[in-house]
Amino acid sequence: MVLKTRNVAPGVVCLALFVAPDALHASTISFVDHLAKTGEPVRRPPLKIRSKEERQFATMLRGAMHDPVNFAGHFVLTTWGCGAGCVMGGAINVVTGAVTMLPFTVSDWPLDVTEPLSWRRDSTLLVVTGSLNETGHGKYFYDFDGKAFHLLQTEPMTQKP
Incomplete structure (x- = not known):
């Protein structure tokens, strides 16, 4: 047994040297930590426009209502431009028709980032890279509970675009 431990240890140390630098820069939050049940109704209800902001962007929301589910199990997360280099959006519940605006x-966002928002169909996590409401600059991690986005963590970015 002692000989096997001695033979394995150098490999483990070598592996740790290759993995450790990336681990230092890796985020502690991941999509798999925020899994959502996926599913979609056979027939979608009409879109429920309730707020002034939702009425202002009703055309964008209606256009996305029949897109495939792409967020938090049974939501369509849709985005649109709000000026040069600016994005906004909302999440549409395909079961109820309710809208939650971002x-x-x-x-x-940095030049090497193609899309400032990252999400998955089977996760409630939304990762945002850039400046929120034109202030700060970082990577922001939000959890979506079906009705609101809750900030989990912020990672400041030192390099601006």
Whole structure:
């Protein structure tokens, strides 16, 4: 047994040297930590426009209502431009027709970032990279409970676009 431990240890140390630098920069939050049950009704209800902001963007929301589910199990997360280098959007519940608007706009994301928002169909996590409401600059992690987006963590970015 002692010989096997000695033979394995150098490999483990070598592996740790390759993995450790990336682990230092890796985020502690991941999509798999925020899994959602997926499912979709056979027939979608009409879109429920309730707020002034939802009425203002009703055309964008109606256009996305019949897109495939892409967020938090049974939501369509849709985005649109709000100016040069600015994005905003909302999540549409395909079961109830209710809308939850993103509580921020996103701008000033780094040049190497293609999309400032990242999400998955089977997760309630939303990752935002850039400036929120034109202030700050970082990576923001939000959890969506079906009715609101809750900030979990912020990672400041030192390099601006």
